Amino acid sequence: MVDPEPRHRQRRTRGEHVVSRRYPIGRAVRRLPMLGWLVLVWLLLWGTYDPGTAFFGIVVGVLVIWFFPAPPIATDIRLRPLRLGQLVLFLAWDLVVSTGRVAFEAIVRGPRVRASIVAVTLVTDSDHLMAMVANAVSLAPGNFVLQIDRANRICYVYALGAGEHATERVRREVLGWERRVVHAVGTGEQVRMVDRNHRSEVG
Amino acid sequence: MMGVVFAITFGLLCLAGLLSLVRLLLGRGTLDRIVALDVFITLIVAATCVGMGRNEDGSNVALAAAFALLAFIGSVSAARLVEKKESHR
Amino acid sequence: MSWLDLFSAVCLIAGAVSCLFGAIGLLTFPDVAARLQAATKPQTLGLVLILLGSAVHLEVRYASGLILVGLFQAITAPVLAQLVGRAAYRAGSVRRDTLDADHLARRIEHERGRTL
Numbered sequence: 074m075v076d077p078e079p080r081h082r083q084r085r086t087r088g089e090h091v092v093s094r095r096y097p098i099g100r101a102v103r104r105l106p107m108l109g110w111l112v113l114v115w116l117l118l119w120g121t122y123d124p125g126t127a128f129f130g131i132v133v134g135v136l137v138i139w140f141f142p143a144p145p146i147a148t149d150i151r152l153r154p155l156r157l158g159q160l161v162l163f164l165a166w167d168l169v170v171s172t173g174r175v176a177f178e179a180i181v182r183g184p185r186v187r188a189s190i191v192a193v194t195l196v197t198d199s200d201h202l203m204a205m206v207a208n209a210v211s212l213a214p215g216n217f218v219l220q221i222d223r224a225n226r227i228c229y230v231y232a233l234g235a236g237e238h239a240t241e242r243v244r245r246e247v248l249g250w251e252r253r254v255v256h257a258v259g260t261g262e263q264v265r266m267v268d269r270n271h272r273s274e275v276g
Numbered sequence: 277m278m279g280v281v282f283a284i285t286f287g288l289l290c291l292a293g294l295l296s297l298v299r300l301l302l303g304r305g306t307l308d309r310i311v312a313l314d315v316f317i318t319l320i321v322a323a324t325c326v327g328m329g330r331n332e333d334g335s336n337v338a339l340a341a342a343f344a345l346l347a348f349i350g351s352v353s354a355a356r357l358v359e360k361k362e363s364h365r
Numbered sequence: 366m367s368w369l370d371l372f373s374a375v376c377l378i379a380g381a382v383s384c385l386f387g388a389i390g391l392l393t394f395p396d397v398a399a400r401l402q403a404a405t406k407p408q409t410l411g412l413v414l415i416l417l418g419s420a421v422h423l424e425v426r427y428a429s430g431l432i433l434v435g436l437f438q439a440i441t442a443p444v445l446a447q448l449v450g451r452a453a454y455r456a457g458s459v460r461r462d463t464l465d466a467d468h469l470a471r472r473i474e475h476e477r478g479r480t481l
Contacts, residue, residue, distance in 0.1 A: 277370070277374075278370055278373070278374065281373075281374040281377055281378065282377070284378060284381070285377040285378060285380070285381040285415070285418075286381075288378075288381035288382060288384070288385050289381050289384060289385075291385060291388075292381070292384045292385040292387065292388035293388070294388075295385075295388035295389060295391065295392050296388045296391055298392060299388075299391045299392055299400070305397065305456075307397045307449055307452060307453045307456065308397055308400065310449060311391070311397065311400055311401055311404045311449060312391060312404075314404060314445065315387060315388065315391055315404045315408055318384075318408045318412055318438070319384060319388075319408075321412065321434065321438075322380070322381075322384060322411065322412050322415045322416075325415055325416055325419045325431065325434070326377065326415060326418075326419055328419055328422075328423060328427070329373070329377075329418065329419025329420075329421070329422040329423065330419075330422075332422050332423065333423075334423040334424060334426075334427025334428070334430070334431075335427070337427050337430030337431060337434070338430065340430075340431070340434050341430060341433055341434050341437065344434050344437045344438055344441075345437055345441075348437070348441040348444075348445060351445050351448075351449070352444070352445060352448055355445070355448045355449045355452045356448065356452070358452050358456060359448075359451065359452035359455055359456070
């Protein structure tokens with residue numbers, strides 16, 4: 074195998090993307106997804122899909138972005154539609170499982186339920202990924218993220234109905250979600266990072 | 277037949293609403309009450325949607341969306357307030 | 366009763382039962398953090414199922430608004446859980462005697478020590 078180091082470094086410089094204040098066109102382009110989302114919400118709210126509604130949606134969207142600017146976030150997201158669909162399906166199934174488990178705990182154990190708070194250090198280092206992982210974990214059975222330490226990449230996860238091996242189980246679950254999220258929206262380098270970590274955990 | 281289904285659904289939602297109101301009254305703490313109120317509002321949204329389905333008239337969609345968002349904003353600001361109070365103590 | 370009605374009936378009843386489970390959990394669990402679990406997950410699933418069940422009976426232009434409601438709920442529930450959970454922990458409303466392991470306590474001790 075070839076030593077991956079030089080390629081890896083090259084990727085990183087290309088992957089990390091600095092928010093420019095000098096090029097207004099680039100900034101406008103980066104806000105297009107936000108505008109698209111706002112227009113979509115507008116259309117869904119009106120429930121009528123014609124050019125007129127879309128036009129006013131764009132006008133309102135531009136006004137909203139103009140008057141309530143979101144902080145610029147340097148990020149690099151690469152969408153993989155198939156993996157994203159897989160992630161959504163996983164989340165939906167997980168929601169069903171977690172409902173069943175919470176219902177079980179509520180009815181059978183009730184006041185005698187046990188829990189743990191577990192610290193999990195994530196592999197990747199990105200605002201968006203961390204937020205998405207935290208949201209995904211919060212939907213997973215019996216877990217939710219209590220506190221995030223962004224600087225050290227630590228999620229503090231509250232896990233319900235945990236036994237003795239809770240710490241290890243929760244850690245593996247959270248890292249599994251991270252892997253799925255990164256595979257859906259992460260950059261090539263991040264995918265390689267989580268996969269490498271996964272291999273070292275398993276092997 | 278669908279009428280019965282809608283009635284059962286509505287009954288179950290009302291029961292759930294009652295239970296969450298009990299938690300709202302018992303409370304034990306502000307945060308418990310915030311959570312209970314959030315659940316109650318979610319149940320209202322659900323009941324609104326059931327009503328829309330029963331009448332086959334969706335003109336209340338905007339109401340449901342507004343309620344869902346308001347519940348979130350209200351609960352978040354209340355939770356933040358509690359946290360701030362704690363940190364000042 | 367058509368297949369569509371059957372689908373709608375299953376969704377509605379399952380959603381309502383799920384909401385009910387959430388409310389039961391809200392009553393029986395011992396502390397805020399556990400109650401949050403009951404408040405977020407079964408409620409989200411229940412609401413989404415009920416939205417599905419009633420969207421079938423509506424015109425397309427209204428049904429699309431229901432998608433928006435479901436999306437709001439799915440996005441906001443975890444955020445709310447995190448905020449309230451953190452506030453509860455800081456306020457000491459999470460009962461320590463129900464915890465098997467607590468990695469956050471050490472951390473907060475450390476923080477307190479630094480700020481004092």
